[in-house]
Amino acid sequence: MAQDLVEALVNMKEKEALSIVEGSLESDGDPNDILASCSEAMQIVGERFQEGSYFLPELIMSGEMLKKIATILKPHMATQAASEKKLGRVVLGTVRGDIHDIGKDIVGFVLDVNGFEVTDLGINVPEQKFVDAVRDLSPDVLALSGFLTIAFDTMKSTIAAVAEAGLRDGLRVIIGGGQIDETVRAFTGADAYGANAMAAVAYAKEMVGVN
Amino acid sequence: MSAASEKSWNDLSGLERRAVRFAKWLDPEGVTFRDAEAESAYKQRVTRLIDAIELEKAPDRVPVLTKMGFYPAHRAGLTPYDAMNDTDRALEAWFRATLELQPDGLISPVHNTMPAKAFELLDYRLYDWPGHNLPEDAGYQYNEDEYMTPEEYDHLIEDPSDFLWRVYLPRIVGAYKGFGILSPAYDMVELPFSTAHIGPWGAPDQQDGFDRLAAAGREVGAWAEKVFPMIAQMQGAGFPDYWGYATKAPFDFIGDSLRGTRGVIVDMFKKPEKLIEACDRLAPLMVRWALAHTTVDSAPGIFIPLHKGADGFMSDEQFRTFYWPSLKKVLLGLIDHGFVPWLFAEGGYNSRLEAIAELPKGTTVWMFDRTDMVEAKKIIGGTACIQGNVPLSMMHMSTPEEVTDYCRELINTAGRGGGFILDVGANMESPKEENVLAMIQAAKQYGIYS
Numbered sequence: 033m034a035q036d037l038v039e040a041l042v043n044m045k046e047k048e049a050l051s052i053v054e055g056s057l058e059s060d061g062d063p064n065d066i067l068a069s070c071s072e073a074m075q076i077v078g079e080r081f082q083e084g085s086y087f088l089p090e091l092i093m094s095g096e097m098l099k100k101i102a103t104i105l106k107p108h109m110a111t112q113a114a115s116e117k118k119l120g121r122v123v124l125g126t127v128r129g130d131i132h133d134i135g136k137d138i139v140g141f142v143l144d145v146n147g148f149e150v151t152d153l154g155i156n157v158p159e160q161k162f163v164d165a166v167r168d169l170s171p172d173v174l175a176l177s178g179f180l181t182i183a184f185d186t187m188k189s190t191i192a193a194v195a196e197a198g199l200r201d202g203l204r205v206i207i208g209g210g211q212i213d214e215t216v217r218a219f220t221g222a223d224a225y226g227a228n229a230m231a232a233v234a235y236a237k238e239m240v241g242v243n
Numbered sequence: 244m245s246a247a248s249e250k251s252w253n254d255l256s257g258l259e260r261r262a263v264r265f266a267k268w269l270d271p272e273g274v275t276f277r278d279a280e281a282e283s284a285y286k287q288r289v290t291r292l293i294d295a296i297e298l299e300k301a302p303d304r305v306p307v308l309t310k311m312g313f314y315p316a317h318r319a320g321l322t323p324y325d326a327m328n329d330t331d332r333a334l335e336a337w338f339r340a341t342l343e344l345q346p347d348g349l350i351s352p353v354h355n356t357m358p359a360k361a362f363e364l365l366d367y368r369l370y371d372w373p374g375h376n377l378p379e380d381a382g383y384q385y386n387e388d389e390y391m392t393p394e395e396y397d398h399l400i401e402d403p404s405d406f407l408w409r410v411y412l413p414r415i416v417g418a419y420k421g422f423g424i425l426s427p428a429y430d431m432v433e434l435p436f437s438t439a440h441i442g443p444w445g446a447p448d449q450q451d452g453f454d455r456l457a458a459a460g461r462e463v464g465a466w467a468e469k470v471f472p473m474i475a476q477m478q479g480a481g482f483p484d485y486w487g488y489a490t491k492a493p494f495d496f497i498g499d500s501l502r503g504t505r506g507v508i509v510d511m512f513k514k515p516e517k518l519i520e521a522c523d524r525l526a527p528l529m530v531r532w533a534l535a536h537t538t539v540d541s542a543p544g545i546f547i548p549l550h551k552g553a554d555g556f557m558s559d560e561q562f563r564t565f566y567w568p569s570l571k572k573v574l575l576g577l578i579d580h581g582f583v584p585w586l587f588a589e590g591g592y593n594s595r596l597e598a599i600a601e602l603p604k605g606t607t608v609w610m611f612d613r614t615d616m617v618e619a620k621k622i623i624g625g626t627a628c629i630q631g632n633v634p635l636s637m638m639h640m641s642t643p644e645e646v647t648d649y650c651r652e653l654i655n656t657a658g659r660g661g662g663f664i665l666d667v668g669a670n671m672e673s674p675k676e677e678n679v680l681a682m683i684q685a686a687k688q689y690g691i692y693s
Contacts, residue, residue, distance in 0.1 A: 181639060
């Protein structure tokens with residue numbers, strides 16, 4: 033079962049994947065094994081995305097298939113699967129004034145399959161919400177996303193608000209999005225910018241000391 | 244040209260039709276020039292743009308255009324909210340931007356001064372706008388959702404307009420709610436069948452919608468009565484309009500507005516044939532859409548904002564399967580009607596350049612954002628005019644000297660031999676004015692072809 037499920041998921045065969053999951057549950061398979069296969073499949077999808085053979089469509093389709101499997105598994109899960117050890121914690125969100133989510137979601141997905149615990153605050157996130165999340169969760173990395181030019185200013189004010197709250201020391205801030213480059217990084221006071229999702233992962237790994 | 248004008252429009256080839264459009268562009272209907280100087284500046288600018296588009300010879304110098312959103316409002320001390328609520332002040336601001344910045348084409352107010360009140364009256368839900376779920380200093384933004392279900396592809400394919408009127412519009416616009424109970428228009432061809440169509444117009448649900456549509460229509464009518472004379476005034480001051488209307492890539496029409504990003508991507512895997520069929524079905528309608536809003540006197544460019552075909556959004560194979568074939572049909576259709584498709588390839592298009600190179604020479608303009616302009620020149624320089632791409636970050640944060648250096652480099656590489664329009668990469672909202680002026684000046688100072 034395990035290998036079939038991994039293959040079906042990696043090859044974006046939703047029908048096949050769902051029927052394997054249902055068949056396994058009918059024959060009293062362990063939901064945790066199914067989850068393990070899902071996680072293995074997502075690892076491969078993430079790798080292919082990083083190599084450039086998979087693109088946004090495969091990431092989104094994977095997310096859709098996982099949502100469906102999670103719905104099927106829910107009633108069968110007596111206990112939560114033991115949470116695996118995470119590499120580090122990332123707080124992620126699209127800054128105030130901007131409601132774009134695709135780039136942010138890609139970064140969240142790729143960080144997640146690379147072993148990070150990702151808290152996604154969503155879109156159009158006010159400065160204070162980022163400050164609160166940084167205070168409450170003590171992340172290793174704060175990742176700010178934005179597509180519009182208004183995000184230049186709100187990334188800057190978000191980073192300033194975090195600093196004013198006394199939370200900037202030791203926190204690494206990375207920014208990314210359509211128009212973000214080194215010039216914007218310097219303007220906002222971020223530590224780094226990512227031209228794509230892989231850059232965000234490489235940076236987060238470097239920050240927590242793994243490669 | 245003279246031979247062409249003796250033939251009827253239907254008998255002309257695409258290039259002959261374009262020659263007619265270009266001639267009218269040079270000598271625009273309904274425009275009174277301020278003075279001889281403005282008229283000669285206008286003609287020089289149009290000629291410069293035509294030379295850049297046709298790729299037959301280098302223009303006198305590199306043309307420069309200025310892609311912008313609400314920047315004319317910002318620089319006049321107005322917010323986007325003001326721009327969409329005070330037409331008179333907004334138009335004055337756009338006029339001043341054109342006169343003071345002096346680019347080679349007018350800065351059109353059409354896409355940023357639309358009256359917010361009309362959208363309020365209609366309960367238009369597809370976007371939020373300043374003062375409506377967004378702060379007054381923010382631009383309008385799209386509310387993406389799955390407005391069409393995957394089961395509705397057949398209706399869309401069989402009868403797109405019927406689907407849009409009776410299913411889609413009632414979902415996205417409150418005032419169209421009652422249209423959901425209307426019957427198809429076919430009933431009206433026979434008196435004895437017609438009652439089935441006529442009856443639902445009298446349903447109580449309809450009246451409120453009619454009232455709101457009429458009120459919104461009057462708002463837009465009053466706005467249009469001011470906007471179009473202003474555009475003629477800008478032309479009269481020497482600045483050509485260059486886009487007669489707009490259209491979209493069929494894949495984006497479906498992916499942006501009907502199914503949403505997630506929806507259309509899931510369809511790529513689960514309903515690929517339906518998605519492709521729908522894109523093909525829409526292709527000629529995307530051409531018709533532009534035709535419906537233009538005459539032979541309209542500016543020849545057709546603006547096409549591209550969204551989901553950029554690098555990273557899909558693989559090249561997916562691009563060539565789902566995105567490009569129907570877009571190419573739209574482009575060839577527009578070219579056949581004598582238009583100049585003017586595509587805004589926002590993001591990066593580095594992996595799509597080979598596809599673009601398949602288009603007929605000198606028929607399209609590609610506005611690039613993050614695409615490598617040197618590569619673009621190399622791969623499609625013999626095919627299409629390229630436009631761009633000073634980064635917005637630079638316009639916001641760099642010094643004028645840095646902007647000048649960047650532009651000189653662009654002119655020397657992407658601009659070599661013509662076929663190039665200097666511009667920013669994407670819409671400016673609140674750049675430093677001195678940087679905008681530095682870009683425009685760079686074209687005038689360093690862009691002269693000898």
